[in-house]
Amino acid sequence: MEDMRDPLHPPVESLDLATILAALSDPTRLAILVRIADSAGEVRCGGFGDMGTKSNLSYHLAKMREAGLVNTRNEGTSRYMSLRRDDLERLFPGLLDQLIASARSTVKSDVTLPDDAGVGASN
Amino acid sequence: MEDMRDPLHPPVESLDLATILAALSDPTRLAILVRIADSAGEVRCGGFGDMGTKSNLSYHLAKMREAGLVNTRNEGTSRYMSLRRDDLERLFPGLLDQLIASARSTVKSDVTLPDDAGVGASN
DNA sequence: TCATTTGTTCAAAACCTATTGAACAAATGA
């Protein structure tokens, strides 16, 4: 079986609440959470471009991934983020949806996106 | 009216989710949350004596108080902590109970307390 | 092959967090 461990995503058993809450104790990452939750399943990393610089976003997304909040999938030169709904629901039933609901009421998602949103250029 | 602002407790309007989650992104503070939730309303600060040193506990409790999670009440030389249930419910309906439920499933509250629990000596 | 697109990694800087023991302060009770 050649060691099938995923180096990017921690296994469900090793997720812990304090780390998950730390990953969400930041306005940018709460906004990221809401944006993924509002999407049709996944959001390309570039889709967060309005929230900061490339490298800072990469940092925030890594934090959420290491906490076990999000999954990543690569396609071409792009990377797509989705929520680890099933894993989180198994471990902390109800938590994720409650956090999303609370975050939605807080986060200023008043970013009227331009027509070419999600295709725009980099930093 | 002479300025009736409470210097210890932030007003409801100024509470924010990121700060609340930061206040709970620590195992000790999650355990404190559960202990207060499991109590009959309030817990004397000394009741957390098994979780660390006096001054470290004072630090953790201040963090929770400044985030708007707990209220304090003084009586003699003691201070009692309770949850700010109503304020939190108004701002983030359902959140506190969900966090408590998730924390309860995590926190090792396997501290079989001695007979004189809560009256024991200091650090 | 070579430039482009997308995102990561690195090093540095500025700042924040957790922990400790000692000193301090306030209420209490002898």
Place this chain on the structure above:
DNA sequence: TCATTTGTTCAATAGGTTTTGAACAAATGA
């Protein structure tokens, strides 16, 4: 008054977080 109890504050230390721009790497497409 004076010692005790309870908890806070202070200074110091060790380590973690966030942010930036530059360098890098991998896939793609001309």
